[in-house]
Amino acid sequence: MKAERHCGRYAIIAFLISSGIIFNLLYWRFERLQHGMGLYEHFMMSPVAGTLTILLIPLMCISGYYMLKELRLRIKLEEANRELTEMYQELKSVDEMRNSIISNVSHELKTPVTIALNACELALEENDPESLREFLAMIREALHRLNMNIDTLLEYAKIQSGDLKLRFEPVNLPPVIQKVAKEFRPMVMKKKLEIHTEMPHVMPLVRGSREHIKLVLRNLIGNAIKFNFEGGSIVISVKEHGNFVEICVSDTGIGIPPEKLDRIFERFYQVDSSSTRRHGGIGLGLAIVKDVVQAHGGEISVESEPGKGSRFCFTLPVWREDGGEASAG
Amino acid sequence: MARLLLVDDEPQIRMLTRAMLEKAGHSVEVAESGEEALRKLREKGADLVILDIAMPEMSGWEVCRAIKSDPATKHIPVLMFTVMTRDEDVSRSFESGADAHLKKPFTMRELLEAVETLLRRSGR
Numbered sequence: 430m431k432a433e434r435h436c437g438r439y440a441i442i443a444f445l446i447s448s449g450i451i452f453n454l455l456y457w458r459f460e461r462l463q464h465g466m467g468l469y470e471h472f473m474m475s476p477v478a479g480t481l482t483i484l485l486i487p488l489m490c491i492s493g494y495y496m497l498k499e500l501r502l503r504i505k506l507e508e509a510n511r512e513l514t515e516m517y518q519e520l521k522s523v524d525e526m527r528n529s530i531i532s533n534v535s536h537e538l539k540t541p542v543t544i545a546l547n548a549c550e551l552a553l554e555e556n557d558p559e560s561l562r563e564f565l566a567m568i569r570e571a572l573h574r575l576n577m578n579i580d581t582l583l584e585y586a587k588i589q590s591g592d593l594k595l596r597f598e599p600v601n602l603p604p605v606i607q608k609v610a611k612e613f614r615p616m617v618m619k620k621k622l623e624i625h626t627e628m629p630h631v632m633p634l635v636r637g638s639r640e641h642i643k644l645v646l647r648n649l650i651g652n653a654i655k656f657n658f659e660g661g662s663i664v665i666s667v668k669e670h671g672n673f674v675e676i677c678v679s680d681t682g683i684g685i686p687p688e689k690l691d692r693i694f695e696r697f698y699q700v701d702s703s704s705t706r707r708h709g710g711i712g713l714g715l716a717i718v719k720d721v722v723q724a725h726g727g728e729i730s731v732e733s734e735p736g737k738g739s740r741f742c743f744t745l746p747v748w749r750e751d752g753g754e755a756s757a758g
Numbered sequence: 759m760a761r762l763l764l765v766d767d768e769p770q771i772r773m774l775t776r777a778m779l780e781k782a783g784h785s786v787e788v789a790e791s792g793e794e795a796l797r798k799l800r801e802k803g804a805d806l807v808i809l810d811i812a813m814p815e816m817s818g819w820e821v822c823r824a825i826k827s828d829p830a831t832k833h834i835p836v837l838m839f840t841v842m843t844r845d846e847d848v849s850r851s852f853e854s855g856a857d858a859h860l861k862k863p864f865t866m867r868e869l870l871e872a873v874e875t876l877l878r879r880s881g882r
Binding site for chain 1: 768770771774775777778781812841842843844847862863864865866
């Protein structure tokens with residue numbers, strides 16, 4: 430490689446010198462030609478210059494050939510270099526992501542454990558019943574949080590191993606939604622949020638797996654709470670659209686920057702993924718939600734305005750008595 | 759009896775750790791972010807800072823570096839307490855100038871022992 434590079438350098442020099450001389454000679458001759466002399470006479474008049482020209486032309490060709498080769502080589506090298514840099518960047522970001530996954534997962538699992546253990550320790554030395562109740566409530570909340578995180582990880586492991594087998598049944602949505610919303614009551618009260626549900630009186634049953642629908646709702650409502658401002662509100666609405674039922678969860682929270690909207694359903698993607706992240710979470714929730722909704726034959730979408738709030742909508746097919754899958758339309 | 763500054767963004771960890779430290783007779787000031795911690799430290803000072811790492815805006819490491827690079831607060835011992843337990847995290851804590859690294863979850867005894875050791879070492 431090194432020899433070739435030198436070769437290229439010499440080729441450039443040889444090409445420049447030989448072409449320089451040739452063009453000088455040609456120019457000189459051209460001037461003479463204009464004074465009315467024939468080509469043959471010319472050569473006769475200055476045999477040295479003529480011979481030099483003839484000798485130099487092949488040199489120019491050869492060096493030109495090597496020069497082009499060298500240029501092509503350089504372009505290729507440049508490209509390879511760029512590709513390598515890109516690959517390196519990609520690997521580095523994968524590595525960074527892996528690190529942030531490890532620290533996110535350990536943060537999300539160990540924080541509630543720490544809270545529960547410390548509260549236990551303090552509760553054991555506490556005599557005042559009121560404080561005791563407070564510690565117990567704290568332990569309960571920590572265990573709920575831990576359980577949710579473990580569920581998320583297990584669900585992810587299941588999906589990763591291609592083991593997302595859904596058992597479809599007719600599901601009546603309103604009680605499922607009420608039940609999931611109720612699970613979040615302590616968090617909702619703590620943040621002084623208001624949850625409204627907008628549901629029609631008559632609702633068709635949907636075709637889905639009850640537990641998985643709960644999982645989707647838990648993730649969306651959990652996010653709506655987590656990313657909401659204190660005193661904000663959350664609206665859960667259900668609407669029938671032909672063969673599908675559309676469920677939307679809107680919040681009045683911090684929203685998502687438009688350039689990050691396409692990525693939020695990616696695994697381990699977090700809008701703010703720095704190690705100093707603000708909102709915690711493992712970064713798997715929405716990826717799982719998307720997989721589950723699609724496995725139901727539904728779709729999920731998001732609209733958001735930074736500072737105003739986000740609105741996540743997903744669809745589930747209406748249950749048909751004949752057991753057939755509802756077709757889109 | 760020492761004056762401690764406890765910094766953590768998790769309100770419950772803040773409350774529980776504070777309760778533990780107060781049980782041992784320390785007076786505890788709390789801060790929920792790095793900026794608040796640095797401000798309180800400049801205003802009121804402290805004998806020891808207990809610092810979480812994964813926090814909003816400013817990480818514990820950055821806060822620690824800020825404490826240790828300011829001549830006015832440089833002498834204050836810093837105890838990191840965190841769920842980050844990988845070797846590189848621990849060494850990052852020490853690189854940023856921390857005096858000790860306590861892993862979460864911890865028991866009350868571990869916490870108090872770490873605090874006492876640092877206070878004794880700093881001559882309080």
